[in-house]
């Protein structure tokens with residue numbers, strides 16, 4: 001799995017930080033998403049998928065590897 | 068399915084919007100409103116002024132459209148839907164700061180204050196909010212019975228929280244609560260609302276002036292710094308102050324009263340909230356209450372800047388669009404058995420805070436306040452009950468933010 005985030009779209013809601021703190025954080029000055037880990041370990045994939053689907057700004061894109 | 072303008076304009080068939088909420092259940096969208104969903108995920112509706120904006124009922128379609136920059140939130144646009152007669156283009160869009168602007172202007176202003184609403188900053192405020200809630204409840208318990216929960220807790224709490232965050236003296240709360248009540252009132256005239264806005268704007272402008280002279284450690288002082296740095300005009304700062312001061316008042320207050328009322332009617336679920344050891348139970352309950360109640364009702368409103376194809380229809384440039392969050396939140400494709408309150412369900416995909424670039428700025432704060440309020444209230448006042456029949460409670464069917472005018476409780 002590979003994560004990309006769109007800082008322009010992000011509205012700083014922090015839902016990703018709550019759901020998948022291993023992969024996401026927020027910039028202190030404006031709350032915009034910071035990607036901590038673009039290729040998180042298998043064990044975090046479910047949480048990351050949930051974060052992408054809950055993100056109110058549709059700012060998180062995932063490309064899943066075929067295997 | 069057709070996109071022909073003839074079918075779109077077949078006037079006789081276009082349902083009216085909004086319709087009064089049914090007396091059947093004060094917590095549910097009216098059957099007439101829900102009936103709109105049977106017309107498809109989007110359909111035309113007829114407004115009081117005979118305009119026929121689109122109403123979007125589906126969860127997926129609302130998520131797609133509200134994330135689309137071709138929809139504008141500028142409410143001075145001639146096509147902007149005006150669902151009730153007292154809404155109108157009588158106000159310039161800058162009056163409510165960035166809520167009525169589009170990116171990149173919107174983002175420029177919003178990002179000057181969004182740092183105050185990160186998860187970390189809001190979590191740091193939780194103990195302070197807990198103390199405030201405890202104080203309000205202690206005072207309510209020391210006072211006469213029955214008490215009005217709106218005045219005892221629901222309104223003063225968000226008011227005090229946002230005042231502290233902004234650096235607005237809470238002693239002035241009667242002034243800004245009175246004026247904000249006029250602003251959301253369904254019965255106030257445009258002149259009365261303009262006067263209330265002028266009062267609030269003048270008040271915030273004066274406060275910004277004080278922060279310029281004597282900066283403190285609050286959000287308005289942060290804005291004053293931006294003025295000094297040439298990043299922001301004083302006018303923009305004061306308008307943003309008005310938006311932030313008002314945005315969290317009626318919304319949070321009505322979630323507190325309506326959520327309490329709803330849980331009182333579901334004693335088994337109330338007991339789960341009261342007895343929860345695991346904070347996750349509370350987090351989940353708050354999301355479900357937000358979904359179920361959808362207090363910011365009557366829809367997000369936008370205007371299409373270009374033609375947009377969606378669900379086999381074409382929204383033409385210049386047309387108004389009303390996105391009905393309360394129907395998205397009852398969409399059975401996303402929430403099975405949507406009319407059942409179930410604090411254990413996964414409700415996180417609700418749209419009670421909107422979607423997209425205008426997604427509620429204050430939502431981490433509102434969520435935290437609600438997570439503190441419900442369990443504290445039911446633990447501190449285990450015998451809490453209504454002091455009036457629900458049928459006699461005046462519901463705000465007509466206001467911008469749905470809720471009750473008062474909630475008499477006893478214990």
Ligand code: HEM
Nearest residue numbers: 142153154155166247248250251252313314316317318467
């Ligand atoms: C959650 C924060 C809020 C947002 C994002 C928001 C946004 C908006 C928007 C976009 C409009 C459309 C303007 C129009 O139709 O002319 C509007 C209208 C209005 N808002 Fe708010 N508002 C919020 C909270 C409030 C609160 C707390 C109040 C009252 C205290 C309020 C009172 C009004 C009134 C009175 C109108 C004009 C009436 C109407 O046009 O329907 N709003 N608001």
Ligand code: HEM
Nearest residue numbers: 165166314315318319322363419420421425427428429433
């Ligand atoms: C449970 C309580 C709340 C609810 C249900 C709520 C709901 C909403 C909704 C639906 C919107 C989107 C409006 C749109 O898309 O046109 C919004 C925007 C907004 N809310 Fe809230 N809100 C709540 C609490 C708060 C609080 C506590 C604040 C205080 C800081 C706040 C400040 C704002 C602001 C500033 C916006 C405009 C965001 C923008 O345009 O970028 N809200 N809110």
Ligand code: SF4
Nearest residue numbers: 010011013014016055
């Ligand atoms: S959930 Fe989405 S909008 Fe919120 S901070 Fe994360 S990426 Fe940004």
